[in-house]
Amino acid sequence: MPGRAVDREDRAAMSNDSIALRSAAEWGPLRRLDPSMALWLLMIAVLVFLVASPTARLLVSSFQEPETGHFTLANYRDAYFNLRHLTALGNSLELGVGVALMAGLFGVPIAWAISRTDMPLKGFIRLMVLGAFITPPYLAAIGWILLAGPNSGWLNKLWMILSGEVHGVFNVYSMPGLILVVSVTSFPYVFVLTNSALDLVSSEMEDAAQVLGAGKLRTALRVTLPLVLPAILGGLIISFLESIALFGAPALIGLPARFNVVSTQLWQFFEYPVRVETAAAFAMPLLIITVLMFWLQRSVLGRKGYAAVTGKGGERRMIQLGAWRWVMLAHALLVCSLSVLLPMTVLLQAAFAKAWGRGFSFDNLTFENFRYLLFEQTQAQQTIINTFLYAGVTAFAAIALSLAIAYVVNRRLVPWSNVLAFLCVAPFVIPGIVLAIGFYAAYAPPPLALYGTGTILVLAFITRFLPIAYTSSAASIRSINPEMEEAVRILGGGRLLAIRKVLAPLLKKSLAGAWILVFIPAARELSAAIFLVGPNSRVISVMLFDLSEEGNFEVLAALGTILLLVTLVIAAIGFRIIGRDFMLRRSV
């Protein structure tokens, strides 16, 4: 059935249009009053509640006096007439640019090697990239603190043994250190976009270049890569945006390194006395930069590169790299080591160690850290349950909402459906920590008084991940031919019956993929949670942050391992039912 549906898609799209036109003409006046209008109102109300209202509240409160609510510019003065705050802003930009460049350096060669060459071990490398993708940056940060602490890190100890020096060479507590830590978790964005663009490039242009005498390297640099330049830029921009919005990794590394970034500075505004208004004012550059960059990325990616021109029609052959394929493999393995193999090894060692500094030996092996967390810590059990419960509820809710909206938008059941679509993807441009401030300002105090409840966390998470849910849902809905539902309706069935009996079964698989795509980031989300959790609604990410104050890396690593383990199981299920690359393909 699905196969036939796709075959007929073109015709269906046309008939769909004409039906929509006809029905609008015939029932136009009635429609204004019929349930679809109520449906639209309901959906818009939900979206305003989730997206528009917290954002508006953020904007408004940045101009308000804390006590009186009168208009003022004082918040902006407090936020920007301070050298330390401005330095934090500069640091965020430095971090963003550094991460974008590093992510490019890491991601582009691997994408090229996998898509266009005969490099060996492609399957393994892809798996590692997926691993990097599901690793929360704050766990990578903890891994790298264990690896590159200036005196105690494993890499430095190794260096000291090999070189006989008394000081290490790597210092994770520095801007370059932070850039590395964030890059190793965000290069998958560059990889994915570049890789999928390269998959569309046919070999003909490369052949032409080689006929004209260009070598393989020259061909790659002068012909292939320029073809996918827009995709690469798109990936770099996403890495940039991800990194300037991060809170966990900068908090873990920036503080001992003695610098702030925007997110950690925002956190400071929440110290006593809580200055939400100043925080709102200080969040504005993050919001504006994100909107601008997102717009830039859209317009760059909008051109689809030059690759789309050639399409999939051409012949694609893998380039024979000869000895160079080992060079490419070495690069890929280096990146995989930096991003997954090394940090995960030391993280696991610490999780099962009595004292991580005592190294890899059997007498240092213990389950005590897990026992402590699961049976002695009064909060951990509840926290672990909360984490996956909230992530699960978030995923169901976000998908139900976005699916309903994608359906009415695609089938044009209501007027002004593009407003709905816009609101669904708008949270793309709101960094998590900024969203949390908006939610705090809008829904923490009465009348809703949601502060400290699981509800406010789930609502914030739904908003944060609505764009992912919506893009997935919209793509699935587009792939379903309306003819089949129409058949149900012609035979007398209602729309709900059509949705339940026809649409739902067809969408099952792709919705499972979308569910996982929302679940995984929701389970690890820190920045949107940090200002909203209460003692009964704590989640793993926040607990990790609290525990990290004492630097108790063994327990931290154990908690991180639990988080990763559940994530891996969920990802593996997705892997089974949906296919290996489902996350990488669809998340960006």
Add this chain to the structure above:
Amino acid sequence: MTCILTTSRRDILKGGTAALTLGLGATVAPWSVRAAEMTSHEKDLYEAAKKESELTWYTAHSDDVTAQALGRKFQQLYPGIRVNVVRTTAQVAFQRVSQELKAGAMQVDVLSSTDIGHYVYLKEKNLLEKFVPENAGKVFDIYKGYDPDGFYYVTSAGLIGMACNTSKVKLADAPGNWTGLIDAKWKDQIALGHPGFSGYVGTWTVTLRKLYGWQFFEKLAKNGPRVGRSINDTVTLLNSGESTIAGTAANNSTVESMRKGNPLAMIYPTDGTVLILAPSGIMKGAKHPAGARLFMEYLMSVDASQIWVEHFNESMRPEVSPPSGVKSAKDVKPIRPTVEEISKGIPEVIKQWRDTFGV
């Protein structure tokens, strides 16, 4: 360094020293019999608290392990009441309290901060619930009557000295007093907590600013110390070999780690060990008022002091002897600013710290 003690505090300390000495000789009451000994006041509280079924405790008084042990012991003594133990640094705990106040949704029932200024502020704003625990009269004299109006009570005490990793430096070579920290030979080897997080470190900063002026910290900053957040983090840094000297080391967490076999030594500076008296109080509008009261009683009980001592903290009660072979407040030269100096000083030094240390 008695010069920084106010008259009243000095008197209290003297009295306290006597009481602490007395405490040495006393034997520990077996706690298995205490359930039967529940006073009627305690029984009433327990019955009322059971109806609330849980309570939330924000604590900065100890590391997570000790805090969880205290919470578990309470649950064991009073079945049917769950304690949410949220251990953070003092300023993070207070940040959450402030957020809750601003949102009008009080989540915490009992607040155990290490920054006395928090209580001064909360009391002034009429945000604390007045409650006089029965046990308040049974603690060492030094801890009695901290707030004459009965809004908060000392429920924990600790010492801040220095510590060193003895596999890297001999105790004899380590700095013997605070000013030793600014010696250039410790460049890049010192670990510190952060006054913007830890109430212990905040009080320490106020004390040392008073002793040596802010220039001390400017010189200290030139030595490139590794600044963490909690005071307990410095022990982690010593254990991992990341740092050699802990410029701020809590007596209890250092000794506990030492007893686990880590190569550490505690240093009690010749110019004085900073004494922290950390209070607890019940928040006004707390969701579990009876549970909160019962918990206040518990914090000053023999049972809680047992746990404190097991984790090398000071005992609150004369019935419980301090752990053997560990120095406590009576064995060292304690220094401590006045309540007013701390509550006024900590917000100031946080600002100064950020300017001097960059974060």
